[in-house]
Amino acid sequence: xxxxxxxxxxxxxxxxxxxxxxxxxxxxxxxxxxxxxxxxxxxxxxxxxxxxxxxxxxxxxxxxxxxxxxxxxxxxxxxxxxxxxxxxxxxxxxxxxxxxxxxxxxxxxxxxxxxxxxxxxxxxxxxxxxxxxxxxxxxxxxxxxxxxxxxxxxxxxxxxxxxxxxxxxxxxxxxxxxxxxxxxxxxxxxxxxxxxxxxxxxxxxxxxxxxxxxxxxxxxxxxxxxxxxxxxxxxxxxxxxxxxxxxxxxxxxxxxxxxxxxxxxxxxxxxxxxxxxxxxxxxxxxxxxxxxxxxxxxxxxxxxxxxxxxxxxxxxxxxxxxxxxxxxxxxxxxxxxxxxxxxxxxxxxxxxxxxxxxxxxxxxxxxxxxxxxxxxxxxxxxxxxxxxxxxxxxxxxxxxxxxxxxxxxxxxxxxxxxxxxxxxxxxxxxxxxxxxxxxxxxxxxxxxxxxxxxxxxxxxxxxxxxxxxxxxxxxxxxxxxxxxxxxxxxxxxxxxxx
Numbered sequence: 001x002x003x004x005x006x007x008x009x010x011x012x013x014x015x016x017x018x019x020x021x022x023x024x025x026x027x028x029x030x031x032x033x034x035x036x037x038x039x040x041x042x043x044x045x046x047x048x049x050x051x052x053x054x055x056x057x058x059x060x061x062x063x064x065x066x067x068x069x070x071x072x073x074x075x076x077x078x079x080x081x082x083x084x085x086x087x088x089x090x091x092x093x094x095x096x097x098x099x100x101x102x103x104x105x106x107x108x109x110x111x112x113x114x115x116x117x118x119x120x121x122x123x124x125x126x127x128x129x130x131x132x133x134x135x136x137x138x139x140x141x142x143x144x145x146x147x148x149x150x151x152x153x154x155x156x157x158x159x160x161x162x163x164x165x166x167x168x169x170x171x172x173x174x175x176x177x178x179x180x181x182x183x184x185x186x187x188x189x190x191x192x193x194x195x196x197x198x199x200x201x202x203x204x205x206x207x208x209x210x211x212x213x214x215x216x217x218x219x220x221x222x223x224x225x226x227x228x229x230x231x232x233x234x235x236x237x238x239x240x241x242x243x244x245x246x247x248x249x250x251x252x253x254x255x256x257x258x259x260x261x262x263x264x265x266x267x268x269x270x271x272x273x274x275x276x277x278x279x280x281x282x283x284x285x286x287x288x289x290x291x292x293x294x295x296x297x298x299x300x301x302x303x304x305x306x307x308x309x310x311x312x313x314x315x316x317x318x319x320x321x322x323x324x325x326x327x328x329x330x331x332x333x334x335x336x337x338x339x340x341x342x343x344x345x346x347x348x349x350x351x352x353x354x355x356x357x358x359x360x361x362x363x364x365x366x367x368x369x370x371x372x373x374x375x376x377x378x379x380x381x382x383x384x385x386x387x388x389x390x391x392x393x394x395x396x397x398x399x400x401x402x403x404x405x406x407x408x409x410x411x412x413x414x415x416x417x418x419x420x421x422x423x424x425x426x427x428x429x430x431x432x433x434x435x436x437x438x439x440x441x442x443x444x445x446x447x448x449x450x451x452x453x454x455x456x457x458x459x460x461x462x463x464x465x466x467x468x469x470x471x472x473x474x475x476x477x478x479x480x481x482x483x484x485x486x487x488x489x490x491x492x493x494x495x496x497x498x
Contacts, residue, residue, distance in 0.1 A: 024158050028165055030337050032196075033273050035169050038341035042193040043269030044256065049120060049197065051252035052112070053128045058245040060094055060132035063237030065139045067230045072143055077226075079143065084220035085227055087136050091218070094129040101125040113256065120197055127201045130208060137211045153210055157203050164199045239379035240366075243386035247359070247412045250386070251393055251405030258397050271402035273338045274345030277327065278352035306430045313364045317437050318478055320357045321444040325474055327353060328451050329467035332460045348406040350448070355406070358413035365420035368428030377423055385416030436481075447474055 036042035068086045072079040101108060101122060109118040141150045172187040191198075246253075252272065256264040327334065328350055335346055362385075369377045389412030396404035424430065447470045454463040454470075 020155060020158070024162055028162065030339075031165065031169060033339040033342050036193060036269075038266060038269055038273075038339070041265035041269060043273055043342075044265030044267070045120075045193055045269075046196055047252050047268050047272030048256055048265070049124055051249035053124045053131075054249050055242070055245050055253065056097075056125075056128050057131050057135070058241040059238070060097060060129060061090060061135050061241070062093070063234035063241055064090055064230070065135055066237050067234040068136065068139050069143060070233065071226070071230055078220075080217065080220040081223055082226065082230075083136075083140050083143075084218050085222050086230065087133075087215075087218050088222050089227060089230075090132055090136050094132045098126055098129050117194065120194060123194075123197045123201050127197070127204050130201075130204045134204070134208060134211065137214045140214055140217070153207050156210070157207050160206055161199055161203045164202065165196075168195045168199065236376040236379040240382040243379070243382035244359075244416075246386045247382070247389050247409060247416070250390055251397070251402070251408060254390075254393055255397065255402070255405065258394060259401060260398055267401055270342050270345040271348065271405060273342035274348050275352055277331070277334055277337060277346070278349045278356065309364070309367065310430055310432050313361070314433050314437055314482070316360060316364060317357070318440055318482065320360055321440055322471075322474060322478070324350075324353050324357065325444060325447055325451065325471050328448060328455070329471050330464065332455060332463060345402065348402065350452075351406040351410050355409040355413045358410070358417045362413060362417045362420050365417065365424050368424040368430070374427060377427070381416055381419045381423065384419060385412045388412045388415045443474065443477060447471070 032043060032046065036046075064086050068082060071077050071082045102125075105118050105122055106115075109115050109121045112121065114120050138150060138153075141147075168187065172183055173189065176183040176187055176189060252268065255268045255271070259267060331346065331349065335343055366378055368374075389408045392404060392408035392411060396408070450470050451467050454466045458466060
């Protein structure tokens with residue numbers, strides 16, 4: 001139980017920075033939907049560019065975060081040497097990437113559909129290279145169990161970003177109206193969505209300066225033999241990461257190229273705005289991952305580790321299902337996070353959230369091949385899931401638009417989850433409480449049906465009342481079956497019997 005409390009505490013700290021950061025990003029998303037009308041397609045450009053950079057980030061880190069944790073916790077390995085070797089590898093490849101982008105900026109910009117805005121490409125290329133470099137530094141903080149600095153730097157980025165967004169999208173546009181000659185020296189309204197990318201680069205650069213102490217660790221040395229071993233371990237994780245990222249971003253990358261007509265960026269913008277509401281599930285899975293990955297590798301040699309993993313899976317599922325019900329229960333309020341012009345896309349929210357839950361479950365199931373050094377299976381499984389998603393997108397997006405994107409992610413992650421479970425039970429069996437998790441899922445599905453009916457047939461305020469009662473029933477079941485009030489951190493002491 002102590003291990004689970006440690007995991008819960010670290011998850012809470014990592015989650016605090018993640019949730020606050022993502023929540024504030026939601027606020028930026030709200031601002032963007034009001035600043036950039038749906039008909040402008042600017043949100044579609046924003047969605048497409050960030051999907052591309054997310055995909056490139058996976059390539060530039062090529063599985064080295066997970067590889068670092070694996071080798072830093074291996075007997076006989078020097079964690080400092082492992083860190084230095086990994087950092088030098090990622091730094092080198094990131095610099096080569098930047099050089100390549102600048103050398104072929106014209107053809108790349110044209111190929112991606114941004115021939116008129118090559119600055120979008122080079123700015124985000126430099127940004128994603130810095131992100132890859134920082135990914136290893138943030139991983140080192142997690143390895144050292146320094147969640148406070150981790151959270152502080154994440155929050156520094158987002159608060160700086162918000163401040164600059166307010167300046168360039170609120171303050172300067174107003175000042176420009178009255179004093180274009182003066183304000184025009186630092187602000188050009190024609191740049192528009194481009195300021196989003198410039199701000200991102202500036203904020204990422206600022207965070208890098210606060211890693212000076214950790215960056216000095218690059219002097220711990222470089223081990224060629226270790227480098228070869230880690231590349232052998234990491235390349236299947238790279239394939240897995242590419243496939244996993246494509247499961248999340250392929251629809252946003254491909255949509256402008258396979259959806260017929262000039263409305264592609266407009267429709268993508270609507271989809272991207274609606275998906276932001278569903279991303280509460282990504283907050284939970286990301287926070288859990290930050291704490292869970294070093295936790296799993298660190299406890300892999302303990303006798304009861306498999307039992308701990310099984311419990312971690314159950315509690316992850318419980319609280320993601322609760323989050324799902326909460327978002328859908330209050331969707332009629334949460335929809336005001338985005339402009340009315342984007343509301344038509346809200347029908348994808350439950351589908352995307354369910355897909356995110358399956359992604360989180362797949363992540364938990366993936367540790368069997370990481371712990372047994374059979375990472376090739378991860379690449380195979382995720383590759384199959386990605387192939388399913390791509391097939392659905394190519395076949396159905398031209399006809400059904402972004403609804404096909406949502407269902408493609410759902411089916412793709414579902415495929416990955418099922419394959420991961422059965423392969424895991426064969427090679428690294430863990431006794432997951434399948435009946436309990438199945439019952440929780442069934443109860444959630446029944447309550448969701450009630451919430452769906454309530455949202456579509458009752459007034460807003462009456463539906464909120466009914467949905468609150470339904471969510472309360474789920475919470476009551478959790479408390480009765482798996483989380484007695486006396487065991488909850490912080491507040492539990494008030495419920496303990498004297």
